Amino acid sequence: GAVVSQHPSWVICKSGTSVKIECRSLDFQATTMFWYRQFPKQSLMLMATSNEGSKATYEQGVEKDKFLINHASLTLSTLTVTSAHPEDSSFYICSAREGGQDYGYTFGSGTRLTVV
Amino acid sequence: AQTVTQSQPEMSVQEAETVTLSCTYDTSENNYYLFWYKQPPSRQMILVIRQEAYKQQNATENRFSVNFQKAAKSFSLKISDSQLGDTAMYFCAFMSTNAGKSTFGDGTTLTVKP
Numbered sequence: 001g002a003v004v005s006q007h008p009s010w011v012i013c014k015s016g017t018s019v020k021i022e023c024r025s026l027d028f029q030a031t032t033m034f035w036y037r038q039f040p041k042q043s044l045m046l047m048a049t050s051n052e053g054s055k056a057t058y059e060q061g062v063e064k065d066k067f068l069i070n071h072a073s074l075t076l077s078t079l080t081v082t083s084a085h086p087e088d089s090s091f092y093i094c095s096a097r098e099g100g101q102d103y104g105y106t107f108g109s110g111t112r113l114t115v116v
Numbered sequence: 117a118q119t120v121t122q123s124q125p126e127m128s129v130q131e132a133e134t135v136t137l138s139c140t141y142d143t144s145e146n147n148y149y150l151f152w153y154k155q156p157p158s159r160q161m162i163l164v165i166r167q168e169a170y171k172q173q174n175a176t177e178n179r180f181s182v183n184f185q186k187a188a189k190s191f192s193l194k195i196s197d198s199q200l201g202d203t204a205m206y207f208c209a210f211m212s213t214n215a216g217k218s219t220f221g222d223g224t225t226l227t228v229k230p
Contacts, residue, residue: 043207046217049217107153107162
């Protein structure tokens with residue numbers, strides 16, 4: 001089945017630095033990828049929709065200058081948390097949908113970001 | 117905008133018994149997809165079962181089945197012969213055929229007790 005690889009699985013960074021998270025579809029082309037944020041024991045909050053070759057669509061309230069998304073190829077989307085602060089600490093998950101297929105999403109394994 | 121409501125924050129069931137998780141949704145669309153996802157302690161999201169709104173037949177996947185009531189906008193998940201490995205947080209999700217993005221419920225934490 002479809003596999004989405006997300007790296008790193010966890011990262012600790014200092015306040016003020018930037019962190020890049022990668023999301024790769026390993027055996028299919030993902031025209032659309034989604035980025036979520038999840039707090040402990042809560043639901044997934046959609047941050048943005050990433051479309052290959054075009055600008056990401058951000059959900060209301062998500063700072064596009066803080067959370068930079070790049071979807072340069074059909075198999076790779078990246079989320080960069082710029083000038084990270086402790087309140088950005090969270091679990092970030094990506095998911096991908098194979099173009100034209102509506103079998104639901106395949107999720108990456110998530111990235112736990114801790115900003116100290 | 118679509119909304120998805122899971123009214124049971126936590127549930128528990130004895131191993132080998134059956135449990136049903138509730139989900140209701142609100143939409144004005146006629147064509148859409150509904151999903152149940154499982155998130156175990158590893159936090160890896162796993163697709164459990166999927167239902168197309170245009171299909172009247174309820175989806176089944178081994179021990180997992182749904183009761184889809186389109187008019188009532190209800191989409192419950194039944195887990196039969198519960199196993200310890202079923203312990204997880206379960207999310208109900210709605211996906212529009214047009215927008216492509218999903219709306220998730222708040223989740224139900226299921227604990228299977230030995």
